[in-house]
Amino acid sequence: MCAVQERHAYRVRIERRVMSNFIKKISRRTIMQALIALPALSLFRNQPAVSDPNGIDPDEIVEVNGWILRRSDLA
């Protein structure tokens, strides 16, 4: 094995060890959550920012004076 090949093999071994330590440290549950979130993250990237700065959902269902309305109806 030449010097270049030796360096490459060494790097691969180190990387594997670092990855497995990383995987051991974070829980399986966190990884699953990250995997589930991935497609959603890409979706969010294409979306404009949430329209209401206060985080109020205009489609939320509210009951006012007996009426069952969307929050946006109350404008």
Place this chain on the structure above:
Amino acid sequence: MIFDSYEAYKQASFKPKVCLLGSGPAGTTIARKLGAAGIPVVVLEAGSREFSDESQDFYRGATVGDDYFDLDITRLRFMGGSSNHWAGWCRVLDSQDFEPKAWAPDTGWPISRADIEPYLPEVRDILELPDFRPDVPISDDIRWVQLIKSGAVRFGEKFADELDRSKNIAVVLNTYATELAGDGRRVTGAKLWSNGEGAGTITADYFITCTGGLENSKLLLWSNQRSNGGVVPNAAALGRYWMEHPTFEGGNAILTNYSEFEVDASNEAFFSPTPAAMERLQILNFGIRLIEMPYPNVKRLIADLACTAPTMAEWMSDQLSQRLRCAAQLYVAWEQAPLASNQIELSKTDVDHAGVPRVELHWKKSPLERRTLLEGLRLFGTTMAQKNLGRVRIADWIGNGGDYPTNEETAGHHHMGGTRMGTDVLKSVVDANCKVHGMDNLYVGGSSVFCTSGQCNPTTTITALACRLGDHLSKVITV
């Protein structure tokens, strides 16, 4: 054959195998099935061919508890029974109505809807109905349901000629079966009252009582009392678990597009919660009837909405100026929780002309029903808003937990329970074949055998159960 008196019948020397009491939808259907199977059956009918005050007076009684109709108003006592004034609204109980609900004690039947489904084509013929259509879900929570408004078959009129021509069926009018006699295993005879006096006893191998959802219990309670438990040996549940369909105006709806729903000829559409929503909220079955609203009331509704949601109200008045149909009243009817305390008793103070105690009905709506009413309307309102189909306003008395209004419909004239079907003799009176527990020859027809009421009108299911019982007895009885 139809006889106008028991005297006339006696002269005909007819030898019945089966004695059937009552000629309403249940009795007539079972008699026709037995007659078609070649089994001789005598049908004793307390009333005559037409309404009379004298006959109707036997139906007087008292109610204790919540407001209810006078008991001589809520049913009819002549040939054809209450089918002489029923409205003809038809639907079979839902599959889930037959299943136990973990959150509502004493629910569930010993049979499933599949057990009556084979009889539905026959029921459609009898009641002259179009095809049944499956429910259409409009959200995860709400389904749009079919309630057929039929021509309301009058059983007495429709089948009189057929019964008159029949060699196997003898209908005997003006003949009131006041009590059954029994020895704890078999009914040995029925005592009769005709033309204002006792008319002796009739015997037969089998007896079927189809005297209606109040009278079945009364007849059996009285018979049992007179024969020391010889007619209903396991009587713990007799008269109990009585149910109705409470009916009230529940609110209003503004519809973004009225033509979203295929309304019927009278511009009405019907909705119910899905089984999943009932389970999630732990409520009972529930029916919403959407009725087109008269114009002046729509204006009042818009004014009310303007206080809460002005933009919405403005949009609505725009709509109103373009087309008049955009608002509806919501009538609600619901399944009652089966409670042992809702029961028919024999009056201790009042008897009819034949000396039989009158009915005393103990009836109250329960807190679970109150929650069903509120949550059912919320489900509908939420679906309408989420799908942008319209907006719903729940009536104040429902939202505020106020008393039930006293000036409204109150209930459906649907008398269910009292001789309910089941396997536990402490909680039921008849078995899955409608045979009284412990008795070899006594059966019950009609909605008194219902274990739960569902939300829909009962007569379609009554007729299906009657076809099933007729079929069963045709196999059991040998001629």
